[in-house]
Amino acid sequence: MTLHIGQPQRRENARRHLAGRGRFVSDLALPRMLHAVFVRSPMAKGRILGIDIEAASLCPGVVRIFTAADLNPRCQPWVGTLDHFAGMQSPPMNILAEESVLWTGHPVAMILARSRAEAEDAADRVLVDIEDAEPVTGGVPVLQPGAARANDAADSNLCYEALLQTPDVDRAFAGAAHVVEAGFTFGRHTAVTLEPRAVVADYDPSSGALTVHQGTQTPYQFQDVYARHFGLPEGKVRVIAPDVGGSFGMKLHVYNEEMGAVAASLILGRPVRYVADRLESFVSDIHARDHDVYGRMAVAADGTILAMEIDDLTRIGAVSAYPRTSAAEGNQVIRLMGAPYRMADYRGKLSVAFQNKVQTSQYRAVGHPIACAVTEALVERAAEATGCDSFEIRARNLIADDAYPHVSATGYQFEKLSHQACLARLRGMMDPGALRAEQAALRARGIYRGFGIASFVEITNPGATFYGVGGARISAQDGAVVRMLPSGDIHCAISVTEQGQGTETIIAQVVADQLGVVPERVSVTTGDTATTPSGGATWACRGAGIGGETALRAGRQLRDRILTLAGALVQTDPATLRLAGGAVVDAATGAPRIALEEIGRIATYRPDTLPDGIDHSLTVAHHFAPGGYPFDFTNGIQGSLVEVDVETGLVTLLKHWVVEDCGRIINPLLVDEQIRGGVVQGLGPAFFEECQYDADGQLTNGSLADYLVPMAVEMPDIKIAHIETPTQDTILGAKGVGEAGTAAAGAAAMNAVNDALRPFGACLTQTPMTPLRILDALDAARQERTAP
Amino acid sequence: MKLEGEQFLNADPMTVWAALFDREVLAAAIPGCESLDQISDTEFAAVVKLKVGPVSARFKGDVVLSDIVPGQSCILSGKGAGGIAGFAKGAAQVTLTPEGTGVRLRYDADVAVGGKLASLGSRLIKSTAQKLTGAFFTNLSEILAAPEAVGPA
Numbered sequence: 001m002t003l004h005i006g007q008p009q010r011r012e013n014a015r016r017h018l019a020g021r022g023r024f025v026s027d028l029a030l031p032r033m034l035h036a037v038f039v040r041s042p043m044a045k046g047r048i049l050g051i052d053i054e055a056a057s058l059c060p061g062v063v064r065i066f067t068a069a070d071l072n073p074r075c076q077p078w079v080g081t082l083d084h085f086a087g088m089q090s091p092p093m094n095i096l097a098e099e100s101v102l103w104t105g106h107p108v109a110m111i112l113a114r115s116r117a118e119a120e121d122a123a124d125r126v127l128v129d130i131e132d133a134e135p136v137t138g139g140v141p142v143l144q145p146g147a148a149r150a151n152d153a154a155d156s157n158l159c160y161e162a163l164l165q166t167p168d169v170d171r172a173f174a175g176a177a178h179v180v181e182a183g184f185t186f187g188r189h190t191a192v193t194l195e196p197r198a199v200v201a202d203y204d205p206s207s208g209a210l211t212v213h214q215g216t217q218t219p220y221q222f223q224d225v226y227a228r229h230f231g232l233p234e235g236k237v238r239v240i241a242p243d244v245g246g247s248f249g250m251k252l253h254v255y256n257e258e259m260g261a262v263a264a265s266l267i268l269g270r271p272v273r274y275v276a277d278r279l280e281s282f283v284s285d286i287h288a289r290d291h292d293v294y295g296r297m298a299v300a301a302d303g304t305i306l307a308m309e310i311d312d313l314t315r316i317g318a319v320s321a322y323p324r325t326s327a328a329e330g331n332q333v334i335r336l337m338g339a340p341y342r343m344a345d346y347r348g349k350l351s352v353a354f355q356n357k358v359q360t361s362q363y364r365a366v367g368h369p370i371a372c373a374v375t376e377a378l379v380e381r382a383a384e385a386t387g388c389d390s391f392e393i394r395a396r397n398l399i400a401d402d403a404y405p406h407v408s409a410t411g412y413q414f415e416k417l418s419h420q421a422c423l424a425r426l427r428g429m430m431d432p433g434a435l436r437a438e439q440a441a442l443r444a445r446g447i448y449r450g451f452g453i454a455s456f457v458e459i460t461n462p463g464a465t466f467y468g469v470g471g472a473r474i475s476a477q478d479g480a481v482v483r484m485l486p487s488g489d490i491h492c493a494i495s496v497t498e499q500g501q502g503t504e505t506i507i508a509q510v511v512a513d514q515l516g517v518v519p520e521r522v523s524v525t526t527g528d529t530a531t532t533p534s535g536g537a538t539w540a541c542r543g544a545g546i547g548g549e550t551a552l553r554a555g556r557q558l559r560d561r562i563l564t565l566a567g568a569l570v571q572t573d574p575a576t577l578r579l580a581g582g583a584v585v586d587a588a589t590g591a592p593r594i595a596l597e598e599i600g601r602i603a604t605y606r607p608d609t610l611p612d613g614i615d616h617s618l619t620v621a622h623h624f625a626p627g628g629y630p631f632d633f634t635n636g637i638q639g640s641l642v643e644v645d646v647e648t649g650l651v652t653l654l655k656h657w658v659v660e661d662c663g664r665i666i667n668p669l670l671v672d673e674q675i676r677g678g679v680v681q682g683l684g685p686a687f688f689e690e691c692q693y694d695a696d697g698q699l700t701n702g703s704l705a706d707y708l709v710p711m712a713v714e715m716p717d718i719k720i721a722h723i724e725t726p727t728q729d730t731i732l733g734a735k736g737v738g739e740a741g742t743a744a745a746g747a748a749a750m751n752a753v754n755d756a757l758r759p760f761g762a763c764l765t766q767t768p769m770t771p772l773r774i775l776d777a778l779d780a781a782r783q784e785r786t787a788p
Numbered sequence: 789m790k791l792e793g794e795q796f797l798n799a800d801p802m803t804v805w806a807a808l809f810d811r812e813v814l815a816a817a818i819p820g821c822e823s824l825d826q827i828s829d830t831e832f833a834a835v836v837k838l839k840v841g842p843v844s845a846r847f848k849g850d851v852v853l854s855d856i857v858p859g860q861s862c863i864l865s866g867k868g869a870g871g872i873a874g875f876a877k878g879a880a881q882v883t884l885t886p887e888g889t890g891v892r893l894r895y896d897a898d899v900a901v902g903g904k905l906a907s908l909g910s911r912l913i914k915s916t917a918q919k920l921t922g923a924f925f926t927n928l929s930e931i932l933a934a935p936e937a938v939g940p941a
Contacts, residue, residue, distance in 0.1 A: 039871075039872055040872065040903070041903075042869075042870075042873075042874035042875045042902040042903025042904070042905075042906075043875065043902055043903075044902075104902060104903060104906075104907075120872070123871065123872045124845070124846075124871045124872055124873070125871065126871060126872070127848065127869060127871065128869070129869070279904060279907055279908060282907065283907065694906070694910075696900055696902065698901070698902050698903075698906035698907065698910075699906070699907045700906055700907065700910040701907070701910065702904075702907030702908055703842075703907070703908050706910070706911065
């Protein structure tokens with residue numbers, strides 16, 4: 001039954017990519033295709049006084065230049081709010097800036113030419129006269145009454161605020177033996193996908209059909225968006241996402257440029273291609289994080305965590321992203337605080353503020369790294385205050401493995417987690433006693449090493465209460481069509497999508513086990529709204545848990561269909577048959593009764609030989625929506641060992657450990673690779689990645705020469721272990737794993753750096769932890785020590 | 789971004805002063821200047837081609853002279869748009885102080901750049917601006933040293 005589920009099957013499409021046979025939108029060329037280039041605002045805020053396109057329109061190869069007046073009317077503006085975020089505001093957005101420019105990089109004009117080079121040359125000739133205004137780029141003061149507004153179409157800079165609290169939180173703080181506190185800053189960073197955002201929009205006026213080839217993780221969402229915002233019948237809109245060169249949540253948002261490509265194709269009746277260059281990616285792809293968090297933790301004398309209080313200010317863009325908003329990250333930050341712990345009381349305040357920068361929104365591990373870093377840094381302070389060590393305080397406070405179901409102080413319902421088992425396993429892997437001894441010995445030689453750990457909870461398999469309840473047309477269900485070909489081979493068309501994480505491989509494994517075939521006989525189609533059923537696709541760690549369950553149930557329906565047919569053919573009760581080894585076999589003895597290809601042959605070519613009335617269709621369609629718990633939470637713990645050079649501030653990442661529980665593991669190879677990739681994307685922003693802006697709202701490091709990404713040589717060896725606690729909500733029992741690595745890697749690393757710096761009394765509370773910030777922290781600690 | 793510096797010019801203050809207001813001298817001295825039109829006594833419109841690191845652009849801009857104390861000081865302010873390359877704007881206080889046989893010219897400027905220039909060239913902007921300023925004064929010195937360059941005032 002589970003011959004292939006649980007096996008380290010290699011990723012089927014990796015061979016194709018290795019052979020250079022990937023098919024990306026960036027490579028697509030269609031007849032009569034035009035290339036789009038956007039003229040962007042060089043200012044963070046201002047009023048457009050005029051746009052002179054005359055010289056540009058005379059440039060060679062230019063077919064058309066659009067400004068807001070002639071492009072925007074084709075598109076219904078979009079508004080990035082959700083109904084369940086009460087009181088949220090965000091002004092409407094359209095493709096090109098109309099009167100105001102709102103961030104450096106805001107598209108102002110769109111040039112369509114025969115080649116990208118010609119379009120760029122023409123863009124150079126467009127003169128945009130912008131009267132610049134003082135941009136809003138700061139923090140707290142922007143929320144004070146009367147502050148200058150980032151977006152004059154909003155009534156203040158406050159996009160959204162929320163307060164979450166238990167009735168006894170103040171009493172918990174008042175009665176605490178210790179209260180530890182700190183302020184934290186989490187810098188902006190961005191996805192930096194290998195393949196930038198890419199779209200080819202192809203409208204055929206003769207049929208009224210719009211086909212959009214797009215490097216996205218959510219084709220069905222874009223089918224809906226294009227139909228509604230351009231007034232097209234949904235059935236006339238097809239979105240195809242072929243190979244996608246990385247996505248990480250960044251490619252599911254609605255962007256001005258993709259909407260512009262569609263609008264231009266609708267107007268011109270020609271294919272329009274837009275592929276972002278790296279600088280454009282930096283000034284138009286969503287950024288993530290940008291939070292200032294102040295946190296307090298109330299602790300009893302014995303180290304019991306009593307309560308937390310959090311104030312999170314997050315600065316987004318001048319509008320909230322669409323359709324998932326820019327408030328969801330802050331919302332998850334305040335709800336994930338303290339999630340692994342028994343802690344009874346909590347107060348979390350969230351303020352989401354507009355500013356004149358690129359909009360922020362969902363990116364891998366939405367909110368998790370922030371909630372985890374703040375919680376785990378405060379837990380370390382609580383340990384210090386109560387004389388516990390890092391493992392001891394967590395053992396005392398983590399929810400016991402037999403205490404489920406459990407509801408967190410912030411209202412999350414946990415079905416069953418394994419924090420204590422993970423902690424014990426990590427302790428065994430890290431051997432903290434040996435690490436402490438080594439640390440002491442090295443300190444004597446002027447070498448400063450430290451280790452840190454961080455427990456985490458990850459949100460996976462979200463149900464319809466996540467977005468659907470807020471009015472967003474974002475599907476929480478998925479669909480699969482599974483069919484047997486006449487040869488007995490299997491095909492599965494499914495709505496979860498593939499961006500290199502191996503979705504198609506695990507779906508083949510799941511389907512193969514339901515139908516008693518090897519995964520090599522199962523081909524999987526994803527990413528095309530015309531050939532696969534509608535569903536949520538890829539976001540929030542749902543591919544394995546929801547997509548896998550969808551495939552499993554569809555596969556079982558086809559199995560039952562095949563067995564019924566086989567029962568008629570071999571004149572046996574279908575209940576005594578099962579599928580194995582590519583054949584129908586006797587359930588009790590395993591003796592072959594009839595091969596799948598024989599059933600396929602008869603059902604397809606000789607249905608006339610079947611008994612009257614028997615259903616010989618070998619195709620089933622099934623949709624699955626998660627029920628039961630609103631989310632299937634996962635959990636785990638990470639450890640980090642670092643060495644800090646206190647003369648230069650450089651950190652060497654020596655080792656990283658992860659113990660993770662994602663429920664049923666479908667493919668251990670791919671799960672481990674998801675975790676490793678996630679850890680790297682957690683360590684990147686902890687040490688290197690930051691979108692830096694000056695006071696005028698100019699992004700000052702918009703290239704990979706200045707924006708540092710984690711490189712293989714800087715990354716530590718990552719040791720991974722698993723605990724398996726399958727969810728009972730599904731037959732498959734799988735939960736998500738894509739964001740687990742990112743959730744806690746930075747938190748563990750920050751604790752490790754601070755452990756290394758403990759002899760100096762220096763403490764980092766800002767990411768990325770650059771050498772300069774480490775030296776500044778050492779300097780501040782030195783000054784404090786020598787102050788009178 | 790603050791830029792400051794000084795340059796000794798071997799000419800009398802009024803000659804230097806006149807040169808600073810002379811369209812032809814300026815056009816010859818400004819690095820990359822493609823055209824310079826005098827709009828009024830104190831206003832110029834310029835087209836300048838510049839390269840900062842990987843970004844090269846043709847800037848169209850206006851330069852205005854204000855707070856004029858003849859022979860001694862003035863404020864030069866300007867802004868230029870460089871299309872997709874971005875923009876630059878700034879103001880410089882220029883003072884002339886007689887020194888020996890010539891004059892010491894001092895400038896204190898505050899310059900801001902935006903768009904692609906800021907995103908791609910931030911590490912290079914200051915050094916480029918200093919290089920361009922140096923080139924301007926070298927050109928100016930050379931023009932002042934050639935007697936025929938400065939026409940009758």
